[in-house]
Each structure stands twice: as structure tokens, then as C-alpha cells.
Amino acid sequence: MSEPLTKVDSAVQGIDIAPKDVPKETKHRRASSSANGVMNINDLEAAGTELQIAKETQGTGWKINTSPSTVEEKDILKKLLTTPPVKKIDLHFPLGLEVTARNLKGVTIKDAMDAIHKQFKKRADDELDMPFLAGFEWDKEESWTRLVVHLRKDAGHQPSSSKKKKNKGGEESEAVPGALPVGHNSPQKPPLGLYAEKLSGTAFTAPRHENKQTWLYRILPACSHPPFAAAPAPNDSFSAEPLKKLHYIPNQLRWDPFDHEADTDFISGLHLVAGAGDPTLKQGCAMYVYAAGRSMDERAAFYSADGDLLVVPQEGVLDVRTEMGCLLVRPMEMCVIPRGVRYQVRLPAGGPARGYAMELFQGRFVLPELGPIGSNGLANARDFQAPVASFDEDCGETAFDGPNEYVVTTKFNNVLYRTVQRHTPFDVVAWHGNYYPYKYDLGRFNTIGSISFDHPDPSIFTVLSAPSDHPGTSIADFVIFPPRWLVGEDTFRPPWYHRNTMSEFMGLIQGGYDAKKGGKGGFVPGGASLHNVMSGHGPDVDSYEGARNAELKPVKVGAGSCAFMFESCLMVGVTDWGLKTCQKVQEAYNEHSWGGVKVHWKKTSA
Numbered sequence: 001m002s003e004p005l006t007k008v009d010s011a012v013q014g015i016d017i018a019p020k021d022v023p024k025e026t027k028h029r030r031a032s033s034s035a036n037g038v039m040n041i042n043d044l045e046a047a048g049t050e051l052q053i054a055k056e057t058q059g060t061g062w063k064i065n066t067s068p069s070t071v072e073e074k075d076i077l078k079k080l081l082t083t084p085p086v087k088k089i090d091l092h093f094p095l096g097l098e099v100t101a102r103n104l105k106g107v108t109i110k111d112a113m114d115a116i117h118k119q120f121k122k123r124a125d126d127e128l129d130m131p132f133l134a135g136f137e138w139d140k141e142e143s144w145t146r147l148v149v150h151l152r153k154d155a156g157h158q159p160s161s162s163k164k165k166k167n168k169g170g171e172e173s174e175a176v177p178g179a180l181p182v183g184h185n186s187p188q189k190p191p192l193g194l195y196a197e198k199l200s201g202t203a204f205t206a207p208r209h210e211n212k213q214t215w216l217y218r219i220l221p222a223c224s225h226p227p228f229a230a231a232p233a234p235n236d237s238f239s240a241e242p243l244k245k246l247h248y249i250p251n252q253l254r255w256d257p258f259d260h261e262a263d264t265d266f267i268s269g270l271h272l273v274a275g276a277g278d279p280t281l282k283q284g285c286a287m288y289v290y291a292a293g294r295s296m297d298e299r300a301a302f303y304s305a306d307g308d309l310l311v312v313p314q315e316g317v318l319d320v321r322t323e324m325g326c327l328l329v330r331p332m333e334m335c336v337i338p339r340g341v342r343y344q345v346r347l348p349a350g351g352p353a354r355g356y357a358m359e360l361f362q363g364r365f366v367l368p369e370l371g372p373i374g375s376n377g378l379a380n381a382r383d384f385q386a387p388v389a390s391f392d393e394d395c396g397e398t399a400f401d402g403p404n405e406y407v408v409t410t411k412f413n414n415v416l417y418r419t420v421q422r423h424t425p426f427d428v429v430a431w432h433g434n435y436y437p438y439k440y441d442l443g444r445f446n447t448i449g450s451i452s453f454d455h456p457d458p459s460i461f462t463v464l465s466a467p468s469d470h471p472g473t474s475i476a477d478f479v480i481f482p483p484r485w486l487v488g489e490d491t492f493r494p495p496w497y498h499r500n501t502m503s504e505f506m507g508l509i510q511g512g513y514d515a516k517k518g519g520k521g522g523f524v525p526g527g528a529s530l531h532n533v534m535s536g537h538g539p540d541v542d543s544y545e546g547a548r549n550a551e552l553k554p555v556k557v558g559a560g561s562c563a564f565m566f567e568s569c570l571m572v573g574v575t576d577w578g579l580k581t582c583q584k585v586q587e588a589y590n591e592h593s594w595g596g597v598k599v600h601w602k603k604t605s606a
Contacts, residue, residue: 068110079109085106195217234267274505360466383444511562541598
């Protein structure tokens with residue numbers, strides 16, 4: 001997991017940028033000055049051709065009331081803003097302002113910045129609440145022909161000023177040159193007057209290949225705060241009771257899309273749906289949904305002492321600021337925030353945001369073994385991205401006399417505690433190690449399947465796995481069902497009917513799922529399902545009949561779609577909120593899915 005943090009589009013299909021045939025021009029007609037392959041944005045919409053945004057637009061550190069020439073990485077200015085390149089494109093700000101970038105040879109990043117700068121060049125710094133460019137977003141559901149401009153209050157991480165590189169012990173990153181000590185982890189006087197602090201994710205004596213630790217070099221140590229005190233719970237999910245009063249039932253369950261919540265942030269909008277185990281014993285896992293309508297307070301931070309959190313956005317972009325740096329996480333991407341790492345979640349588009357999460361009380365998420373697949377395939381290690389160091393300076397002469405108050409909240413045995421400190425928790429100037437947050441673009445998953453007959457086990461779609469102490473059996477697997485080709489001969493191609501010793505919690509990020517129909521009462525984005533240990537499940541009647549009678553020619557399924565599964569070897573219990581309070585359980589799920597399953601059996605004579 002070693003690539004520098006960049007922002008990439010989650011494209012899951014190729015894009016043909018070849019220009020369409022055009023009639024020959026008469027000899028008296030002036031030739032077009034546009035370059036070959038540069039498209040009209042309206043033609044792309046008509047053809048259904050999707051856009052990818054240049055990853056270099058993220059983290060430029062550019063202030064919009066200054067010239068684009070002030071960008072330190074000047075080479076990025078010449079790069080095309082989108083693929084395919086377009087002659088012009090509208091740039092929309094969330095509050096309504098819209099500007100247009102034009103270039104017949106293809107709109108570049110500089111063209112976009114110039115269009116923005118023209119609107120803001122006369123504005124003083126104190127007139128801009130959010131003066132820095134955070135990046136662009138393309139939302140085809142909102143508008144195919146424009147990009148949304150996201151701004152932020154600070155410059156964030158900048159590749160030119162924050163450096164990160166891989167070493168044999170993991171990653172290392174410094175926001176200020178020389179902040180990392182050379183040859184030492186804890187010298188008598190760390191560089192730049194920083195404090196050295198070790199963050200251990202495993203026991204000191206864990207085997208070398210499992211040992212997780214990171215050294216942080218920060219302005220003040222994390223321990224310099226007043227004692228924690230019990231904090232009010234924003235909802236019923238945050239107490240020791242939900243995990244002790246789970247409903248263990250064999251019924252198949254499916255939920256309609258969970259509600260948006262306008263008045264919650266990422267933490268207060270977390271709802272525990274199901275789980276098993278005990279965080280005090282570091283055993284088991286928990287499954288959540290979240291709905292957020294606003295960013296966390298800019299002087300707030302959160303961490304969980306209970307486990308690692310894997311987050312799967314379904315709707316809305318998350319700007320996750322951690323002690324080690326920032327991660328911009330969009331739908332069709334995921335991130336993991338390790339146990340103990342302090343973070344803050346902002347909504348750069350202003351909300352709403354909705355998605356799923358799994359907290360792992362036991363062990364670590366790792367890449368699954370590939371076995372006979374070989375050395376590459378599924379999720380490749382090089383595609384996981386770690387943050388670069390980024391820090392704030394907000395403190396006094398000592399830890400307890402700073403000018404501002406920061407609220408740090410922790411989840412400890414599923415109960416919230418809070419302290420108020422007088423310095424920012426985001427003051428890590430440099431770090432090195434192998435215990436850090438990371439993100440992954442699901443569009444980069446290398447899907448593998450059968451090219452002869454039969455549908456393979458869904459384990460072939462595993463992105464990350466948290467092994468138990470029994471080889472081949474996981475406390476939790478994160479599995480996705482992305483667009484893929486099906487070519488099996490004489491094969492029922494969707495997933496087969498199944499009873500499983502594992503529990504399967506599924507969600508839908510976008511599109512439809514080939515084994516379940518959508519629509520009202522169906523399996524739709526933002527909803528979920530749970531098929532517990534040995535509970536029968538499989539295609540609904542319409543999906544089965546369609547696949548049973550389909551012409552078996554090569555076909556690509558799931559275009560524009562992605563379902564996922566949290567799979568666990570544990571028997572999973574459901575909370576009161578998941579079973580009753582949310583009021584999203586589809587009471588007619590069984591009848592809707594399998595009540596009309598037909599009898600095709602015919603007795604044949606001997």
C-alpha cells in the first residue's frame with residue numbers, strides 16, 4: 001500500500017476518445033482549429049461516454065484569488081482537465097456560481113483555473129471563507145455537462161511540500177523537510193523541536209510480518225489533555241447495551257434504503273445494524289450504516305479504541321482528515337481508519353452523505369492470499385493509497401494554555417468519552433511506519449472469474465480479508481461484485497442458491513445486482529440485506545427465470561453497478577435499531593423474492 005495519495009476517478013469501463021467520422025469540408029471552408037480527439041461535451045452525453053478528471057487537480061494547494069502560475073507543480077497546468085478532452089465545460093460552485101472553461105484543443109487544468117481566477121482575482125483573502133481549491137467532481141446524475149468545484153479552508157496536503165516514500169518498514173512522510181530523524185526513532189532531541197510518539201497497532205512482540213507500528217513526530221504529544229469524561233450518546237448505537245442485546249434470528253432480512261439525516265455529522269449519523277463479539281476482548285466485528293448532513297466541527301476529532309473502521313461511501317464525498325494526513329473518499333472508493341487514529345470527516349460537497357461501515361474488533365485487514373492465481377490479481381497492493389503528512393499549528397506556550405479548544409471524542413467499549421484540549425490534534429509534521437489509514441479505488445479491482453463453466457465462489461471477489469486463527473476462515477471479508485464478463489457455457493451465471501456457514505451482509509453502492517431485482521421492495525442502492533449462518537438465499541424468481549432461459553453468449557453484467565458484501569464466520573445478531581427503529585425492514589422480502597419460485601421438476605421414466 002505504497003502509492004502517494006492522489007484523487008482518481010472510479011471508472012470501471014474503457015473510454016473511446018477517437019473522434020467520430022465527420023463529412024469532408026469543402027475547399028473554401030475554414031478548417032477547424034480544434035485538435036483531433038477533442039470532443040463536444042453534449043456529444044459525450046448523447047453517446048453516454050463518461051468523464052475522468054485529471055488526478056492532478058486534487059491537492060494543488062492553489063488559492064483561487066491568485067494566479068494559477070503560483071502553483072508550485074507548474075507541469076500540471078498543461079495537463080488536460082478531463083479524459084476524453086473537451087472543448088468547453090461548465091464549472092459549478094455549490095452556492096450557484098458557474099463559470100466556463102474553453103479550449104478548442106482541449107480544456108487544461110490551467111484553463112479551468114483561469115476561469116475560476118477571473119471571478120475571484122479582486123477578492124481579498126478575508127472575503128473568502130474557503131479560498132483553496134480542493135478539486136473537481138463529476139456527477140452524471142446531477143449534470144453530465146459540468147463539473148462541481150470543491151473548495152476548502154486550507155491548502156491541505158501539497159505534493160511539492162509534503163513528501164512520502166516507501167521504505168522497507170512501511171511508509172514515511174514529512175510535511176517539512178528534515179522533520180524525520182535519520183537513523184533514530186526517538187533521538188534525545190527530535191528535529192525541529194518535535195515530540196516523538198509511537199503508535200502501536202499490535203503487541204510489541206507480534207511476529208515481524210504482522211507487527212504494525214508508526215512513529216509520529218508532532219508538535220505536542222497526544223497524551224497532553226485533561227481526563228476524559230463520559231459524553232452524551234447521539235443515538236442508541238453508542239452504549240455497551242446494543243452489542244449485549246442483539247437479536248440472533250435465522251430469518252433472511254432486507255432493508256429499504258436508509259434515511260438521510262440532515263442534522264448529523266459522520267459520527268452522530270453512525271447506526272449499528274448488526275454485529276457479534278466483544279470489543280473488550282478484541283473479538284468480533286460490527287456492521288454500520290451512516291447518514292450525514294453536515295461536516296464535523298472544525299475543532300473536533302474522533303477515534304475508536306475498539307477497532308479498525310472500513311468505510312464504504314454510497315452517496316456523497318468524504319474528506320477524511322487524519323493525524324497522518326488527508327484522504328478524499330468518494331463513492332466507488334473505500335478507506336480504512338486504524339484503531340486509535342484520530343480523524344475528522346468533512347463533507348466537501350455539503351451533504352448529504354450516506355454509506356456503510358464495518359468495525360473490526362479483532363486482527364487487521366490484509367490482502368487475501370492469491371494461491372494459484374499467482375502474483376497479481378484482485379486488489380493489487382500498489383493501488384492502495386496512504387496520506388502525506390499535513391499539519392496545523394494551533395497551540396500555546398504549553399499544552400494547556402492554547403488560544404482555542406478542541407474536542408476529542410473516543411469510542412471505548414462502544415461508549416463515548418470526551419476531553420477538551422487547548423491544542424490541535426492534527427499536529428503531526430512527519431511520520432514513518434506501517435500503521436496508517438489508506439484508501440482504495442474499487443474501479444481498479446482486477447476481477448477474475450470462470451472462462452469455462454460454473455459460477456466461482458464469491459471469495460474470488462475479495463478485496464480485503466481479516467483472518468481468524470483458523471487458516472482460510474475470516475472474521476471479516478470485504479467482497480465486491482463489480483462489472484464483469486460472464487462467458488460460462490451451459491452455466492447458470494448469477495450466484496447460485498446457497499446456505500453458508502458464514503454470515504453475509506450485503507449493500508449496493510450503485511446500479512443493480514444481477515441476482516436481485518431493484519425497484520420498490522427490491523435490492524436498491526442505499527439498502528442492505530443480511531443472510532445469517534445457514535439461512536438459505538439466492539436469486540429471486542425473476543432473476544432465476546431470466547438467467548435460466550437466457551441466451552448463453554458472452555455478456556457484460558453490472559455496467560455502472562457495484563454491490564459489496566461484509567462476510568463473517570460469526571453468527572451475526574441484529575440491533576433493535578436495525579430490526580425495528582429504522583423502520584426499513586422489508587417484511588415481504590421472502591415472499592417477494594422466492595414466493596413465486598416455480599417447480600420445474602419432471603419425473604422421467606426409467
